[in-house]
Amino acid sequence: MSNKIVTFGEVIMRLSPPGNRTMKQSHEMEFFFGGTELNVASSLATMGCNVRHISSVSDDFVGESAVSFIKSFGIDTTFINKNEHPLGLYFLEVGSSVRASRIAYNRLNGSFANIKSEQIDWKKALEGCKYFHWTGISPGISESAYESLKEGLQTARELGIEVTSDPAYRSNLWKYGKNGNEVLKELVSYSTIFIGGVNEINEILGTQFSSHKEGFIEACKELKQQIPSIYKVFDKIRIGVTASSQQTQGRALIEENYFETELLEVNPVVDRIGTGDAFAAGLIYGLINFDDEKALKFANAACAIKHTIPGDINYCSTEDILEVMNGDSGGRIKR
Numbered sequence: 001m002s003n004k005i006v007t008f009g010e011v012i013m014r015l016s017p018p019g020n021r022t023m024k025q026s027h028e029m030e031f032f033f034g035g036t037e038l039n040v041a042s043s044l045a046t047m048g049c050n051v052r053h054i055s056s057v058s059d060d061f062v063g064e065s066a067v068s069f070i071k072s073f074g075i076d077t078t079f080i081n082k083n084e085h086p087l088g089l090y091f092l093e094v095g096s097s098v099r100a101s102r103i104a105y106n107r108l109n110g111s112f113a114n115i116k117s118e119q120i121d122w123k124k125a126l127e128g129c130k131y132f133h134w135t136g137i138s139p140g141i142s143e144s145a146y147e148s149l150k151e152g153l154q155t156a157r158e159l160g161i162e163v164t165s166d167p168a169y170r171s172n173l174w175k176y177g178k179n180g181n182e183v184l185k186e187l188v189s190y191s192t193i194f195i196g197g198v199n200e201i202n203e204i205l206g207t208q209f210s211s212h213k214e215g216f217i218e219a220c221k222e223l224k225q226q227i228p229s230i231y232k233v234f235d236k237i238r239i240g241v242t243a244s245s246q247q248t249q250g251r252a253l254i255e256e257n258y259f260e261t262e263l264l265e266v267n268p269v270v271d272r273i274g275t276g277d278a279f280a281a282g283l284i285y286g287l288i289n290f291d292d293e294k295a296l297k298f299a300n301a302a303c304a305i306k307h308t309i310p311g312d313i314n315y316c317s318t319e320d321i322l323e324v325m326n327g328d329s330g331g332r333i334k335r
Contacts, residue, residue, distance in 0.1 A: 004130040005044055005284060008054040008152055009037025009138045010112035010145075011066050011080070012088040014273070014312060020096040033069045034312025035088075035112075036137045036166075039274045043281035043302070043314040045073040047321075049288075052076035054125055054152070056115040058087040063111065079125045085111040092273065095243040101272065108175060113142040120148060122155040131284055132156040134191075135166040136184050136200075140173030146183060153190035157229075162287075165191035165230075166280050169203045181206070189227050193287070195280050197235035197251075213251075213258070220253040231255070234296060236279045236303055244268045246307055250279070250300035254292050261297050264304040264324070271310045278306035278314035282321060301325035 012035045017026030041053045053075050057063035059082035066087060067077050088110030095101035107113065126132060134153065139146035156163050167184040174180040185204045188194065198211045201219040205226060209219035220233045232254050239247040245267040251260035282302025286295025301324040306314040 004050045006052045006126055006129045007037040007041040007133045008149055010035045010088055011038055011055050011057050012090060014090055014092055016092045020094050022093050032311040033066050036135045036277055039277035039312050040133055040281045041075055042073045043278055045075050046315055047285050047318045054079040056081050056083055056111050058111045059084055062087050081119050083111050083114050085114045087111055097242050097244050100243055115145055115148050117148040117151050122152050126156055126159055129161050131162045131164055133164045136168040139183050140170055140180055143176045153187060157190050163191040164193045164195060164284060166195040167200055192229055194230045194233045217253055217258055234283055248300055248304045250296040252296050259293050261300045266304050266307040269307045274312040275303050275306045279303035297325050
């Protein structure tokens with residue numbers, strides 16, 4: 001069976017004190033494997049999609065455990081290679097109510113940061129691919145990760161593959177001398193579907209559009225004018241009431257048509273990590289199986305339901321997400 005969706009990005013280990021404890025008060029840690037693009041891949045695989053993930057992990061028992069974890073979803077790991085560098089890590093204190101969550105990363109000299117473009121046969125890796133997904137995290141980690149991704153994007157465009165771009169800018173990355181916004185604009189030019197909002201567009205284009213509806217529409221039009229390969233823009237809006245209460249909404253501009261979803265409220269929030277990745281996975285699944293408007297609704301429901309799942313990955317099935325999308329959010333026990 002051909003690989004319908006290919007993702008490229010870091011495999012990273014998350015370490016967290018149990019529950020809502022701080023590091024200072026805890027003597028034990030829970031760990032989860034994740035990574036922005038891997039979270040998307042795992043969610044898509046859980047929904048029954050055929051997925052391949054491309055990355056580099058440590059050549060030790062930690063890397064072996066990570067690959068074993070990825071394989072457990074049925075994800076193709078053929079193009080995950082290994083090197084002598086340690087797997088990237090991040091530490092998370094999960095906040096609650098008025099106390100915000102806190103994250104510290106240790107990834108800039110990890111195994112993915114040392115990936116080499118010549119290690120990947122992109123034509124083979126993208127064979128049979130329908131969608132290729134990337135985010136702005138990967139090119140910010142190292143120059144070699146940027147070069148590897150750029151080669152993959154160039155190959156994807158040559159092959160006529162749909163490329164979904166989630167070009168999130170992270171200021172704590174980009175330590176190797178390149179301007180992050182310029183690089184992201186370059187890489188977005190190889191993409192066809194933009195997953196992001198006014199903030200991401202402003203960062204890439206150097207513009208100052210406002211975040212309200214009219215500003216979003218004008219930002220999308222300017223993005224499409226400067227980067228003509230982009231023909232669909234999907235945005236996730238998250239309104240944080242407290243660390244324990246969130247609202248989510250999706251909006252999009254397709255050609256000249258604007259549409260948005262209703263607000264979904266999540267209270268209490270169990271885990272905010274990976275909610276944007278759940279949105280991206282839900283959107284890709286929706287674009288393959290539904291029309292654009294239903295795809296956006298499905299993505300918003302996937303984002304909302306991920307807030308209730310501990311760890312980085314949305315483990316919910318298509319049926320679970322469809323129930324939330326169709327208004328069944330009462331949480332009654334299923335017998």
